Amino acid sequence: MYLSVRYGIGTVMTKPTGKLYQQVAQAIARAIDDGRYAVGTRLPGERELAEEFAVSRHTVREAMIALEIRGMVEARHGSGLYVVGTSNDGGTPAELDIGAFELIEARILFEGEAAAVAATVIDDEALAELDRILADMASFDPASAEAMETDRRFHLCIAEATGNTVISTVVAMLWSLRDRAPLSAHMFAEARREGIHPRVDEHRLIVDALRARDSALARKTMRDHLRRVVEDLLAATEVEVLRRARSEIEDQRGMVAKRLHA
Template identity: 50%
Template sequence: MTEPAADSRKLRQQIANLIAASIRDGRWATGERLPSERDLADDHRVSRPTIREAMIILEARGLVQARHGAGVYVTDAPRPEVSAPQLEVSAFELVEARRLVEGDACALAAAVMTDAQLDELTVILHDMAEEHDFGALADLADRRFHVAIAKASRNGVLVAMVENLWDLRYQPTRRDLLERAGRMRAQPLVNDHQEILDALKARDPTAARGAMREHLGRVIENLMAVAEADALQDARARIQARRSEVARRADV
Protein backbone atom coordinates (compact mmCIF):
# COMPACT_ATOMS: atom_id res chain seq x y z
CA MET A 1 0.00 0.00 0.00
CA THR A 2 2.55 2.56 -1.16
CA GLU A 3 1.85 5.94 -2.70
CA PRO A 4 4.50 7.81 -4.78
CA ALA A 5 5.27 11.18 -3.20
CA ALA A 6 4.58 13.00 -6.46
CA ASP A 7 1.05 11.61 -6.55
CA SER A 8 0.18 11.94 -2.85
CA ARG A 9 -1.54 15.33 -3.13
CA LYS A 10 -3.62 14.21 -6.11
CA LEU A 11 -4.51 10.95 -4.35
CA ARG A 12 -5.79 12.55 -1.14
CA GLN A 13 -7.86 14.99 -3.20
CA GLN A 14 -9.34 12.04 -5.12
CA ILE A 15 -10.17 10.19 -1.90
CA ALA A 16 -11.73 13.33 -0.41
CA ASN A 17 -13.85 13.74 -3.55
CA LEU A 18 -14.98 10.10 -3.42
CA ILE A 19 -16.01 10.35 0.23
CA ALA A 20 -17.72 13.71 -0.44
CA ALA A 21 -19.69 12.12 -3.29
CA SER A 22 -20.79 9.29 -0.99
CA ILE A 23 -21.97 11.81 1.59
CA ARG A 24 -23.95 13.75 -1.00
CA ASP A 25 -25.44 10.51 -2.36
CA GLY A 26 -26.78 9.73 1.11
CA ARG A 27 -24.50 6.86 2.06
CA TRP A 28 -24.02 8.58 5.43
CA ALA A 29 -26.69 10.87 6.82
CA THR A 30 -26.19 14.19 8.57
CA GLY A 31 -24.90 13.55 12.08
CA GLU A 32 -23.81 10.00 11.25
CA ARG A 33 -20.33 8.81 12.15
CA LEU A 34 -18.05 7.89 9.25
CA PRO A 35 -16.35 4.48 9.26
CA SER A 36 -13.05 4.22 11.10
CA GLU A 37 -9.83 5.43 9.53
CA ARG A 38 -8.71 1.82 9.10
CA ASP A 39 -11.96 0.79 7.39
CA LEU A 40 -11.88 3.76 5.03
CA ALA A 41 -8.24 3.01 4.18
CA ASP A 42 -9.14 -0.61 3.40
CA ASP A 43 -12.21 0.40 1.35
CA HIS A 44 -10.22 2.82 -0.81
CA ARG A 45 -7.00 0.78 -0.84
CA VAL A 46 -4.87 3.65 0.44
CA SER A 47 -2.81 4.33 3.53
CA ARG A 48 -4.24 5.66 6.77
CA PRO A 49 -2.22 8.93 6.48
CA THR A 50 -3.95 9.53 3.13
CA ILE A 51 -7.35 9.11 4.83
CA ARG A 52 -6.29 11.59 7.56
CA GLU A 53 -5.34 14.16 4.92
CA ALA A 54 -8.64 13.55 3.11
CA MET A 55 -10.51 14.21 6.38
CA ILE A 56 -8.73 17.56 6.72
CA ILE A 57 -9.83 18.47 3.19
CA LEU A 58 -13.42 17.44 3.93
CA GLU A 59 -13.53 19.44 7.16
CA ALA A 60 -12.18 22.44 5.27
CA ARG A 61 -15.11 22.04 2.87
CA GLY A 62 -17.52 21.88 5.79
CA LEU A 63 -18.66 18.31 5.07
CA VAL A 64 -17.38 16.60 8.22
CA GLN A 65 -16.35 17.44 11.77
CA ALA A 66 -13.86 15.58 13.93
CA ARG A 67 -14.95 15.03 17.53
CA HIS A 68 -12.30 14.13 20.05
CA GLY A 69 -12.54 10.52 21.11
CA ALA A 70 -15.67 9.95 19.02
CA GLY A 71 -14.52 9.92 15.39
CA VAL A 72 -15.51 11.99 12.36
CA TYR A 73 -19.15 12.92 11.71
CA VAL A 74 -21.11 14.24 8.73
CA THR A 75 -22.14 17.86 9.27
CA ASP A 76 -25.39 19.49 8.22
CA ALA A 77 -23.99 22.69 6.73
CA PRO A 78 -21.50 22.00 3.92
CA ARG A 79 -19.93 25.07 2.37
CA PRO A 80 -20.15 25.60 -1.39
CA GLU A 81 -17.07 24.22 -3.08
CA VAL A 82 -14.95 26.96 -4.63
CA SER A 83 -11.62 26.14 -6.20
CA ALA A 84 -9.08 28.47 -4.66
CA PRO A 85 -6.22 29.57 -6.92
CA GLN A 86 -2.97 27.72 -6.24
CA LEU A 87 -0.89 30.69 -5.17
CA GLU A 88 2.87 30.36 -4.97
CA VAL A 89 3.46 31.79 -1.52
CA SER A 90 5.96 30.87 1.16
CA ALA A 91 5.01 29.61 4.60
CA PHE A 92 6.35 32.89 5.99
CA GLU A 93 4.12 34.97 3.68
CA LEU A 94 1.13 32.84 4.60
CA VAL A 95 1.55 33.27 8.36
CA GLU A 96 2.35 36.97 7.94
CA ALA A 97 -0.94 37.44 6.07
CA ARG A 98 -2.78 35.45 8.74
CA ARG A 99 -1.27 37.64 11.45
CA LEU A 100 -2.61 40.78 9.77
CA VAL A 101 -6.06 39.44 8.84
CA GLU A 102 -6.77 37.30 11.89
CA GLY A 103 -5.53 39.94 14.31
CA ASP A 104 -8.20 42.38 13.19
CA ALA A 105 -10.83 39.64 12.88
CA CYS A 106 -10.13 38.72 16.50
CA ALA A 107 -10.46 42.35 17.62
CA LEU A 108 -13.82 42.66 15.86
CA ALA A 109 -15.02 39.36 17.32
CA ALA A 110 -14.15 40.54 20.84
CA ALA A 111 -16.53 43.46 20.39
CA VAL A 112 -19.53 41.57 19.02
CA MET A 113 -19.36 37.83 19.76
CA THR A 114 -22.02 36.06 21.80
CA ASP A 115 -21.72 33.94 24.93
CA ALA A 116 -22.64 30.89 22.85
CA GLN A 117 -19.74 31.57 20.50
CA LEU A 118 -17.39 31.87 23.48
CA ASP A 119 -18.69 28.53 24.74
CA GLU A 120 -17.99 27.00 21.32
CA LEU A 121 -14.39 28.25 21.44
CA THR A 122 -14.00 26.76 24.91
CA VAL A 123 -15.11 23.35 23.63
CA ILE A 124 -12.74 23.55 20.66
CA LEU A 125 -9.87 24.53 22.96
CA HIS A 126 -10.64 21.49 25.11
CA ASP A 127 -10.42 19.29 22.01
CA MET A 128 -7.09 20.86 21.15
CA ALA A 129 -5.76 20.27 24.66
CA GLU A 130 -6.83 16.62 24.53
CA GLU A 131 -4.99 16.07 21.26
CA HIS A 132 -1.94 18.21 22.28
CA ASP A 133 0.13 17.16 19.29
CA PHE A 134 0.34 18.18 15.65
CA GLY A 135 -1.64 15.27 14.24
CA ALA A 136 -4.67 15.46 12.00
CA LEU A 137 -7.30 15.96 14.73
CA ALA A 138 -5.23 18.61 16.53
CA ASP A 139 -4.77 20.40 13.22
CA LEU A 140 -8.52 20.31 12.61
CA ALA A 141 -9.21 21.71 16.08
CA ASP A 142 -6.69 24.49 15.44
CA ARG A 143 -8.44 25.42 12.20
CA ARG A 144 -11.88 25.23 13.85
CA PHE A 145 -10.73 27.64 16.57
CA HIS A 146 -9.47 30.26 14.16
CA VAL A 147 -12.40 30.00 11.75
CA ALA A 148 -14.87 30.19 14.66
CA ILE A 149 -13.30 33.49 15.72
CA ALA A 150 -13.64 34.83 12.18
CA LYS A 151 -17.30 33.77 12.11
CA ALA A 152 -17.85 35.50 15.46
CA SER A 153 -16.76 38.76 13.80
CA ARG A 154 -19.98 38.60 11.73
CA ASN A 155 -18.07 39.67 8.62
CA GLY A 156 -18.40 37.22 5.75
CA VAL A 157 -15.40 38.64 3.90
CA LEU A 158 -13.15 38.03 6.89
CA VAL A 159 -14.50 34.49 7.22
CA ALA A 160 -13.71 33.77 3.56
CA MET A 161 -10.23 35.26 3.90
CA VAL A 162 -9.40 33.22 6.99
CA GLU A 163 -10.71 30.00 5.45
CA ASN A 164 -8.78 30.59 2.21
CA LEU A 165 -5.58 31.30 4.13
CA TRP A 166 -6.01 28.03 6.02
CA ASP A 167 -6.66 26.18 2.76
CA LEU A 168 -3.29 27.42 1.45
CA ARG A 169 -1.64 25.76 4.44
CA TYR A 170 -2.25 22.27 3.05
CA GLN A 171 0.21 22.51 0.15
CA PRO A 172 2.76 19.80 1.08
CA THR A 173 5.92 21.95 1.28
CA ARG A 174 4.24 24.66 3.34
CA ARG A 175 2.59 22.06 5.57
CA ASP A 176 5.91 20.35 6.25
CA LEU A 177 7.61 23.63 7.23
CA LEU A 178 4.70 24.66 9.47
CA GLU A 179 4.66 21.28 11.20
CA ARG A 180 8.41 21.50 11.83
CA ALA A 181 7.96 25.03 13.17
CA GLY A 182 5.19 23.74 15.42
CA ARG A 183 7.55 21.21 16.97
CA MET A 184 9.91 24.07 17.89
CA ARG A 185 7.38 26.05 19.89
CA ALA A 186 8.46 26.95 23.43
CA GLN A 187 5.00 26.42 24.94
CA PRO A 188 2.08 24.14 24.04
CA LEU A 189 -0.18 25.34 21.25
CA VAL A 190 -3.15 25.36 23.59
CA ASN A 191 -1.48 27.99 25.82
CA ASP A 192 -1.41 30.54 23.00
CA HIS A 193 -5.05 29.86 22.24
CA GLN A 194 -6.02 30.14 25.89
CA GLU A 195 -4.54 33.66 25.93
CA ILE A 196 -6.61 34.54 22.86
CA LEU A 197 -9.74 33.10 24.43
CA ASP A 198 -9.14 34.99 27.69
CA ALA A 199 -8.92 38.28 25.79
CA LEU A 200 -12.12 37.46 23.92
CA LYS A 201 -13.91 36.61 27.15
CA ALA A 202 -12.80 39.98 28.53
CA ARG A 203 -14.45 41.61 25.48
CA ASP A 204 -11.19 43.52 24.95
CA PRO A 205 -10.53 44.14 21.22
CA THR A 206 -7.04 45.53 21.80
CA ALA A 207 -5.98 42.58 23.95
CA ALA A 208 -7.59 40.11 21.53
CA ARG A 209 -5.76 41.58 18.55
CA GLY A 210 -2.51 41.54 20.50
CA ALA A 211 -2.93 37.93 21.64
CA MET A 212 -3.65 36.72 18.11
CA ARG A 213 -0.74 38.66 16.64
CA GLU A 214 1.63 37.45 19.35
CA HIS A 215 0.55 33.86 18.71
CA LEU A 216 1.15 34.08 14.97
CA GLY A 217 4.29 36.14 15.53
CA ARG A 218 5.70 33.20 17.48
CA VAL A 219 4.86 30.94 14.54
CA ILE A 220 6.87 33.28 12.29
CA GLU A 221 9.81 33.18 14.72
CA ASN A 222 9.70 29.38 14.69
CA LEU A 223 9.65 29.38 10.89
CA MET A 224 12.75 31.57 10.93
CA ALA A 225 14.43 29.10 13.30
CA VAL A 226 13.60 26.22 10.92
CA ALA A 227 15.01 28.20 7.98
CA GLU A 228 18.18 28.93 9.96
CA ALA A 229 18.61 25.26 10.89
CA ASP A 230 18.15 24.23 7.25
CA ALA A 231 20.70 26.82 6.10
CA LEU A 232 23.26 25.59 8.66
CA GLN A 233 22.70 21.99 7.61
CA ASP A 234 23.17 22.90 3.93
CA ALA A 235 26.35 24.85 4.75
CA ARG A 236 27.78 21.91 6.72
CA ALA A 237 26.99 19.56 3.84
CA ARG A 238 28.77 21.84 1.34
CA ILE A 239 31.81 22.17 3.59
CA GLN A 240 31.98 18.41 4.09
CA ALA A 241 31.75 17.86 0.35
CA ARG A 242 34.53 20.38 -0.18
CA ARG A 243 36.71 18.67 2.45
CA SER A 244 36.20 15.30 0.76
CA GLU A 245 37.19 16.77 -2.57
CA VAL A 246 40.32 18.38 -1.11
CA ALA A 247 41.29 15.07 0.51
CA ARG A 248 40.87 13.22 -2.78
CA ARG A 249 42.96 15.81 -4.61
CA ALA A 250 45.68 15.59 -1.95
CA ASP A 251 46.07 11.86 -2.65
CA VAL A 252 46.83 12.45 -6.34
Protein backbone atom coordinates in the same frame (compact mmCIF):
# COMPACT_ATOMS: atom_id res chain seq x y z
CA MET B 1 7.92 49.78 -7.51
CA TYR B 2 11.31 48.43 -8.61
CA LEU B 3 13.63 45.95 -6.94
CA SER B 4 17.14 47.20 -6.23
CA VAL B 5 19.79 44.69 -7.35
CA ARG B 6 23.47 45.60 -6.99
CA TYR B 7 25.53 42.42 -7.63
CA GLY B 8 28.50 44.35 -6.26
CA ILE B 9 28.85 46.45 -9.45
CA GLY B 10 26.41 49.27 -8.84
CA THR B 11 22.67 49.33 -8.43
CA VAL B 12 20.49 47.91 -11.19
CA MET B 13 16.76 48.61 -11.05
CA THR B 14 14.59 45.73 -12.25
CA LYS B 15 10.85 45.79 -12.71
CA PRO B 16 9.00 43.35 -10.40
CA THR B 17 7.45 40.32 -12.07
CA GLY B 18 6.03 38.51 -9.04
CA LYS B 19 5.88 38.40 -5.28
CA LEU B 20 8.84 39.91 -3.47
CA TYR B 21 10.48 36.61 -2.49
CA GLN B 22 9.97 35.42 -6.10
CA GLN B 23 11.66 38.57 -7.41
CA VAL B 24 14.67 37.88 -5.20
CA ALA B 25 14.76 34.19 -6.19
CA GLN B 26 14.43 35.09 -9.88
CA ALA B 27 17.21 37.69 -9.63
CA ILE B 28 19.57 35.21 -7.95
CA ALA B 29 18.61 32.50 -10.46
CA ARG B 30 19.46 34.90 -13.29
CA ALA B 31 22.76 35.73 -11.60
CA ILE B 32 23.53 32.00 -11.40
CA ASP B 33 22.56 31.43 -15.04
CA ASP B 34 24.68 34.43 -16.10
CA GLY B 35 27.69 33.08 -14.21
CA ARG B 36 27.82 35.78 -11.55
CA TYR B 37 27.46 32.99 -9.01
CA ALA B 38 29.18 29.98 -10.54
CA VAL B 39 28.22 26.40 -9.72
CA GLY B 40 30.21 25.33 -6.68
CA THR B 41 30.58 28.81 -5.24
CA ARG B 42 29.08 30.09 -2.01
CA LEU B 43 26.23 32.56 -2.10
CA PRO B 44 26.45 35.69 0.05
CA GLY B 45 25.02 35.32 3.56
CA GLU B 46 21.39 35.92 4.41
CA ARG B 47 22.08 39.30 6.04
CA GLU B 48 24.18 40.45 3.09
CA LEU B 49 21.52 39.41 0.61
CA ALA B 50 18.84 41.22 2.61
CA GLU B 51 20.90 44.40 2.40
CA GLU B 52 21.72 43.77 -1.26
CA PHE B 53 18.07 43.55 -2.26
CA ALA B 54 16.77 45.94 0.40
CA VAL B 55 14.29 43.33 1.66
CA SER B 56 13.62 41.59 4.97
CA ARG B 57 15.31 38.49 6.32
CA HIS B 58 11.99 36.67 5.88
CA THR B 59 11.94 37.43 2.17
CA VAL B 60 15.51 36.20 1.68
CA ARG B 61 14.73 33.00 3.62
CA GLU B 62 11.75 32.24 1.39
CA ALA B 63 13.79 32.98 -1.74
CA MET B 64 16.57 30.64 -0.60
CA ILE B 65 14.13 27.83 0.19
CA ALA B 66 12.49 28.34 -3.20
CA LEU B 67 15.88 27.95 -4.88
CA GLU B 68 16.62 24.87 -2.75
CA ILE B 69 13.34 23.29 -3.84
CA ARG B 70 14.28 24.05 -7.45
CA GLY B 71 17.61 22.25 -6.93
CA MET B 72 19.78 25.31 -7.59
CA VAL B 73 21.36 25.76 -4.14
CA GLU B 74 22.08 23.63 -1.09
CA ALA B 75 23.70 23.88 2.36
CA ARG B 76 27.29 22.68 2.71
CA HIS B 77 29.64 22.14 5.62
CA GLY B 78 27.71 24.47 7.89
CA SER B 79 29.18 27.42 6.00
CA GLY B 80 26.14 28.57 4.07
CA LEU B 81 24.36 27.99 0.78
CA TYR B 82 26.25 26.91 -2.34
CA VAL B 83 25.24 26.96 -5.99
CA VAL B 84 24.73 23.41 -7.28
CA GLY B 85 22.96 23.98 -10.59
CA THR B 86 21.40 26.44 -12.99
CA SER B 87 17.75 26.85 -13.88
CA ASN B 88 18.40 24.58 -16.88
CA ASP B 89 19.84 21.73 -14.78
CA GLY B 90 16.55 20.15 -13.82
CA GLY B 91 15.29 22.76 -11.40
CA THR B 92 11.59 23.34 -11.91
CA PRO B 93 10.79 26.84 -13.23
CA ALA B 94 7.25 26.62 -11.88
CA GLU B 95 6.26 29.35 -9.46
CA LEU B 96 6.06 28.27 -5.85
CA ASP B 97 3.10 30.55 -5.19
CA ILE B 98 2.96 31.84 -1.62
CA GLY B 99 5.61 31.65 1.06
CA ALA B 100 4.85 31.07 4.72
CA PHE B 101 6.09 34.49 5.88
CA GLU B 102 4.02 36.30 3.26
CA LEU B 103 1.00 34.27 4.30
CA ILE B 104 1.45 34.98 8.01
CA GLU B 105 1.86 38.68 7.28
CA ALA B 106 -1.61 38.60 5.72
CA ARG B 107 -2.95 36.56 8.64
CA ILE B 108 -1.60 39.09 11.14
CA LEU B 109 -3.50 41.78 9.29
CA PHE B 110 -6.79 39.94 8.77
CA GLU B 111 -6.96 37.71 11.83
CA GLY B 112 -5.84 40.49 14.16
CA GLU B 113 -8.74 42.64 13.01
CA ALA B 114 -11.10 39.65 12.95
CA ALA B 115 -10.31 39.03 16.63
CA ALA B 116 -10.92 42.71 17.41
CA VAL B 117 -14.32 42.61 15.67
CA ALA B 118 -15.24 39.27 17.25
CA ALA B 119 -14.59 40.70 20.72
CA THR B 120 -17.40 43.19 20.22
CA VAL B 121 -20.05 40.70 19.08
CA ILE B 122 -19.04 37.21 20.22
CA ASP B 123 -21.77 35.29 22.04
CA ASP B 124 -21.62 32.70 24.82
CA GLU B 125 -22.15 29.84 22.39
CA ALA B 126 -19.06 30.78 20.37
CA LEU B 127 -17.02 31.20 23.56
CA ALA B 128 -18.11 27.75 24.71
CA GLU B 129 -17.05 26.30 21.36
CA LEU B 130 -13.64 27.95 21.69
CA ASP B 131 -13.30 26.43 25.18
CA ARG B 132 -14.07 23.00 23.73
CA ILE B 133 -11.51 23.51 20.98
CA LEU B 134 -8.88 24.50 23.57
CA ALA B 135 -9.65 21.34 25.54
CA ASP B 136 -9.22 19.27 22.37
CA MET B 137 -5.98 21.07 21.53
CA ALA B 138 -4.60 20.26 24.98
CA SER B 139 -5.64 16.59 24.77
CA PHE B 140 -4.21 15.75 21.34
CA ASP B 141 -0.63 14.79 20.61
CA PRO B 142 0.87 18.14 19.47
CA ALA B 143 2.44 16.45 16.44
CA SER B 144 -0.78 14.80 15.31
CA ALA B 145 -2.98 15.74 12.37
CA GLU B 146 -5.81 16.24 14.89
CA ALA B 147 -3.84 18.95 16.65
CA MET B 148 -3.20 20.74 13.35
CA GLU B 149 -6.90 20.56 12.46
CA THR B 150 -7.85 21.83 15.92
CA ASP B 151 -5.61 24.86 15.38
CA ARG B 152 -7.46 25.57 12.13
CA ARG B 153 -10.86 25.15 13.83
CA PHE B 154 -9.86 27.65 16.52
CA HIS B 155 -8.99 30.42 14.10
CA LEU B 156 -11.97 29.80 11.84
CA CYS B 157 -14.29 29.83 14.85
CA ILE B 158 -13.10 33.33 15.75
CA ALA B 159 -13.59 34.53 12.18
CA GLU B 160 -17.10 33.08 12.12
CA ALA B 161 -17.85 34.73 15.46
CA THR B 162 -17.59 38.13 13.75
CA GLY B 163 -20.86 37.38 11.99
CA ASN B 164 -19.30 38.70 8.78
CA THR B 165 -19.29 36.18 5.94
CA VAL B 166 -16.57 38.04 4.01
CA ILE B 167 -14.22 37.99 7.01
CA SER B 168 -14.78 34.29 7.66
CA THR B 169 -14.32 33.49 3.95
CA VAL B 170 -11.04 35.40 3.73
CA VAL B 171 -9.63 33.74 6.87
CA ALA B 172 -10.68 30.31 5.60
CA MET B 173 -8.96 31.04 2.27
CA LEU B 174 -5.73 32.02 4.04
CA TRP B 175 -5.76 28.76 5.97
CA SER B 176 -6.39 26.82 2.79
CA LEU B 177 -3.42 28.50 1.11
CA ARG B 178 -1.16 27.43 3.99
CA ASP B 179 -1.35 23.81 2.87
CA ARG B 180 -1.97 24.28 -0.87
CA ALA B 181 0.88 26.64 -1.77
CA PRO B 182 4.01 24.46 -2.22
CA LEU B 183 6.53 26.80 -0.58
CA SER B 184 4.29 27.53 2.39
CA ALA B 185 3.44 23.85 2.83
CA HIS B 186 7.14 22.97 2.75
CA MET B 187 8.01 25.47 5.47
CA PHE B 188 5.15 24.50 7.79
CA ALA B 189 5.94 20.81 7.30
CA GLU B 190 9.55 21.49 8.28
CA ALA B 191 8.37 23.32 11.40
CA ARG B 192 6.29 20.30 12.39
CA ARG B 193 9.27 17.99 11.82
CA GLU B 194 11.31 20.19 14.15
CA GLY B 195 8.72 19.81 16.90
CA ILE B 196 7.03 23.19 16.55
CA HIS B 197 3.33 22.82 17.27
CA PRO B 198 0.33 24.97 18.33
CA ARG B 199 0.77 26.44 21.82
CA VAL B 200 -2.37 26.10 23.92
CA ASP B 201 -1.42 28.92 26.30
CA GLU B 202 -1.18 31.47 23.48
CA HIS B 203 -4.61 30.46 22.17
CA ARG B 204 -6.07 30.66 25.67
CA LEU B 205 -4.90 34.28 26.00
CA ILE B 206 -6.86 35.10 22.85
CA VAL B 207 -10.01 33.50 24.27
CA ASP B 208 -9.55 35.39 27.54
CA ALA B 209 -9.44 38.67 25.61
CA LEU B 210 -12.56 37.72 23.66
CA ARG B 211 -14.39 36.77 26.85
CA ALA B 212 -13.47 40.16 28.32
CA ARG B 213 -14.91 41.80 25.18
CA ASP B 214 -11.63 43.71 24.91
CA SER B 215 -11.07 44.48 21.21
CA ALA B 216 -7.61 45.99 21.62
CA LEU B 217 -6.38 43.07 23.70
CA ALA B 218 -7.93 40.52 21.32
CA ARG B 219 -6.12 42.14 18.41
CA LYS B 220 -2.84 42.23 20.34
CA THR B 221 -2.95 38.63 21.57
CA MET B 222 -3.78 37.35 18.09
CA ARG B 223 -1.00 39.35 16.48
CA ASP B 224 1.49 38.35 19.19
CA HIS B 225 0.59 34.70 18.62
CA LEU B 226 1.11 34.93 14.86
CA ARG B 227 4.39 36.81 15.25
CA ARG B 228 5.64 33.93 17.39
CA VAL B 229 4.67 31.61 14.54
CA VAL B 230 7.01 33.65 12.32
CA GLU B 231 9.81 33.25 14.89
CA ASP B 232 9.16 29.51 15.02
CA LEU B 233 9.39 29.21 11.23
CA LEU B 234 12.66 31.13 11.17
CA ALA B 235 14.07 28.80 13.82
CA ALA B 236 12.80 25.68 12.01
CA THR B 237 14.32 26.60 8.66
CA GLU B 238 17.63 27.48 10.33
CA VAL B 239 17.62 24.06 11.99
CA GLU B 240 16.89 22.44 8.61
CA VAL B 241 20.00 23.99 7.07
CA LEU B 242 22.16 23.08 10.07
CA ARG B 243 20.87 19.50 10.12
CA ARG B 244 21.72 18.97 6.46
CA ALA B 245 25.16 20.44 7.02
CA ARG B 246 25.77 18.16 10.02
CA SER B 247 24.59 15.15 8.04
CA GLU B 248 27.02 15.95 5.24
CA ILE B 249 29.87 16.39 7.71
CA GLU B 250 29.09 13.02 9.29
CA ASP B 251 29.08 11.39 5.85
CA GLN B 252 32.48 12.88 5.13
CA ARG B 253 33.81 11.69 8.48
CA GLY B 254 32.59 8.21 7.67
CA MET B 255 34.38 8.28 4.32
CA VAL B 256 37.62 9.44 5.96
CA ALA B 257 37.35 6.74 8.61
CA LYS B 258 36.92 4.07 5.92
CA ARG B 259 39.98 5.29 4.03
CA LEU B 260 42.08 5.36 7.21
CA HIS B 261 41.12 1.79 8.07
CA ALA B 262 41.38 0.43 4.53
